[in-house]
Amino acid sequence: MKIGIVGCVGRMGRMLINAIDQTPDAELAGGTERAGSPAVGEDPAMVAGLSASGLIIGDDPRALFEIADAVVDFTAPEATAAHAKLALETGTALVPGTTGLSAQQQAAIDAAAEKVAVVQAANYSVGVNLLLGLTEQAAAILGDDYDIEILEMHHRHKVDAPSGTALALGQAAASGRQVDLDKVAQRVRDGHTGERNVGDIGFATLRGGMVVGDHTVMFAADQERIELTHKASDRAVFAKGAIRAALWTKGQAPGLYSMRDVLGFS
Numbered sequence: 001m002k003i004g005i006v007g008c009v010g011r012m013g014r015m016l017i018n019a020i021d022q023t024p025d026a027e028l029a030g031g032t033e034r035a036g037s038p039a040v041g042e043d044p045a046m047v048a049g050l051s052a053s054g055l056i057i058g059d060d061p062r063a064l065f066e067i068a069d070a071v072v073d074f075t076a077p078e079a080t081a082a083h084a085k086l087a088l089e090t091g092t093a094l095v096p097g098t099t100g101l102s103a104q105q106q107a108a109i110d111a112a113a114e115k116v117a118v119v120q121a122a123n124y125s126v127g128v129n130l131l132l133g134l135t136e137q138a139a140a141i142l143g144d145d146y147d148i149e150i151l152e153m154h155h156r157h158k159v160d161a162p163s164g165t166a167l168a169l170g171q172a173a174a175s176g177r178q179v180d181l182d183k184v185a186q187r188v189r190d191g192h193t194g195e196r197n198v199g200d201i202g203f204a205t206l207r208g209g210m211v212v213g214d215h216t217v218m219f220a221a222d223q224e225r226i227e228l229t230h231k232a233s234d235r236a237v238f239a240k241g242a243i244r245a246a247l248w249t250k251g252q253a254p255g256l257y258s259m260r261d262v263l264g265f266s
């Protein structure tokens, strides 16, 4: 299967090229970067630390969508919305990993999913998808006397907060409790906040160093505390999962799928 990587020089982009190289059924269709990037014109495999592929990094994503069977996108929110439109127009499957999308940018992905298979996940690792299921189950079993708090830490370069994975964990907890996350989420606390409301789902964000991604979901009651934790130690785990998702799109009907569908957890 021919897989295109948009934003192929980014931290995830280079990992994705390596993951394709290690996957027998996958072939790199090509890579793009934003217009004006010094990487345009270079060999995407060499940029990822591999031997020459004979391909050249372009800045025309439409040309890549036209030749690829699926495109994997870990770029930036505006770029991902534009790429979703191209997936719709060219009929190419899409794996959009970018986080921090606005409602309008998400709508572009939802629209593409009407015509092509899209696998969108805040986190493509097997472990986090298991954690999502466990969080939903624990929240359904434990009542409101267990306060739910979600703690995440990422490297200093991350630009959105809370992380997409933390929000997905919040969504899983809210689904377990059968409540609307938007009504109970406390995304930030600062100053004289007053006491915690019963039923809130709180978030805390840490940034620093090169932390790939740590997430803990806490259920805190008066006399006990349950903590479910996942720690990613290498972002290759996300790249491997995203390439697995891209391969899975082959032969799938149009629709918006999650990593839980790919892994058979749903």
Ligand code: NAD
Pocket (backbone or CB within 6 Å): 006, 007, 008, 009, 010, 011, 012, 013, 032, 033, 034, 035, 037, 074, 075, 076, 077, 079, 097, 098, 099, 100, 121, 122, 123, 124, 125, 235, 238
């Ligand atoms: P990064 O900044 O290292 O890489 C992004 C790349 O996209 C850059 O090379 C940039 O030049 C390129 N880019 C930007 N606009 C473009 C455009 N219009 N066309 C082509 N390329 C363009 O960032 P990163 O650490 O690789 O993360 C990228 C995104 O992926 C972030 O939103 C991050 O939160 C998300 N992410 C998701 C997961 C997951 O499992 N879902 C895991 C890691 C990162």
